[in-house]
Amino acid sequence: MGGSHHDHPRAEIGQAEPPGYYEIMETAVRELLVEKKLIGPDEIRRQIEVLDSRTPALGAKVVARAWVDGEFRARLLADGRAACEAMGISFYDDTDLIVLENTDKVHNLIVCTLCSCYPRPVLGLPPDWYKLKPYRARAVSEPRAVLAEFGTIIPDDVEVRVHDSTAMVRYLVLPRRPEGTEAWNEEQLAALVTRDTMIGVVPATIGRMPR
Amino acid sequence: MPGLGVVLALGEAPIFRPGDRVRVLARAPIGHYRVPLYLRGKQGVVERVIEPAAIDNEAEGYGRNAGLKRHYYRIAVPMKVIWPNYPGSPLDGLRIEIFETWLERM
Numbered sequence: 001m002g003g004s005h006h007d008h009p010r011a012e013i014g015q016a017e018p019p020g021y022y023e024i025m026e027t028a029v030r031e032l033l034v035e036k037k038l039i040g041p042d043e044i045r046r047q048i049e050v051l052d053s054r055t056p057a058l059g060a061k062v063v064a065r066a067w068v069d070g071e072f073r074a075r076l077l078a079d080g081r082a083a084c085e086a087m088g089i090s091f092y093d094d095t096d097l098i099v100l101e102n103t104d105k106v107h108n109l110i111v112c113t114l115c116s117c118y119p120r121p122v123l124g125l126p127p128d129w130y131k132l133k134p135y136r137a138r139a140v141s142e143p144r145a146v147l148a149e150f151g152t153i154i155p156d157d158v159e160v161r162v163h164d165s166t167a168m169v170r171y172l173v174l175p176r177r178p179e180g181t182e183a184w185n186e187e188q189l190a191a192l193v194t195r196d197t198m199i200g201v202v203p204a205t206i207g208r209m210p211r
Numbered sequence: 212m213p214g215l216g217v218v219l220a221l222g223e224a225p226i227f228r229p230g231d232r233v234r235v236l237a238r239a240p241i242g243h244y245r246v247p248l249y250l251r252g253k254q255g256v257v258e259r260v261i262e263p264a265a266i267d268n269e270a271e272g273y274g275r276n277a278g279l280k281r282h283y284y285r286i287a288v289p290m291k292v293i294w295p296n297y298p299g300s301p302l303d304g305l306r307i308e309i310f311e312t313w314l315e316r317m
Binding site for chain 1: 245246247249261265266268283285290293294297298299300302303304305306307308309310
């Protein structure tokens with residue numbers, strides 16, 4: 001980088017173009033619901049706060065706890081929602097949670113072919129690629145090719161198990177604990193657990209992590 | 212518990228049990244249904260019954276039978292069954308949850 005500042009013009013912040021069809025529809029429905037007193041503006045604002053409070057850091061804490069505490073891991077695999085609730089993570093959307101453990105025999109991958117079902121209570125909003133049709137279609141038809149594009153090569157003697165979310169059940173992948181982390185504490189381990197490891201597109205690694 | 216003579220209401224107990232072979236119905240009703248097209252008509256195995264029974268969001272979404280609950284199953288389908296020319300390992304498989312109304316016994 002030669003210069004000390006960026007000299008390209010900044011994009012204008014604000015709406016330069018007229019709203020699109022769905023934007024207008026969303027505004028109209030929202031205003032109608034408020035006008036008919038079915039919901040209030042405060043409820044909408046509150047729900048945005050709820051969503052903002054959910055990030056992959058929550059899921060990472062769950063995974064790290066499962067890595068260090070065998071009893072918690074067993075409870076998490078038996079009933080994902082109850083185990084997360086016991087850690088203080090609420091399921092505001094009343095979905096169930098199945099936690100999928102990656103092993104040396106099975107690699108799990110999650111997708112929602114119909115839309116964008118995602119374990120929002122524990123991970124927050126999904127990445128854009130998760131909602132786009134190429135990922136949604138290819139994750140169930142050629143998962144190994146999709147994984148390879150993320151740099152993840154799964155040997156043929158390991159089962160790739162794809163989980164398609166449909167209605168009330170959400171999934172969270174429990175990645176394998178990286179080798180060489182035996183002495184790490186829960187907080188250090190949580191830092192290794194990224195969003196993509198819990199979707200199942202990459203393994204958890206210690207590669208680029210500072211100690 | 213046997214011997215009590217208790218009669219369950221229709222639909223109260225799940226029809227399928229883990230290990231049962233089932234086929235996803237190939238119905239094509241008009242509207243949005245949460246059974247992906249790529250699985251309709253495919254055969255799989257019940258892996259588990261999702262408890263408790265869940266609100267049938269398909270009926271709910273269309274304003275019918277509000278509050279009706281249906282049994283909901285986790286189904287395992289091998290990739291080779293879904294895609295005859297599947298390029299990956301024959302071990303690979305899919306899991307999905309499907310309501311009882313979309314399943315028939317093989």
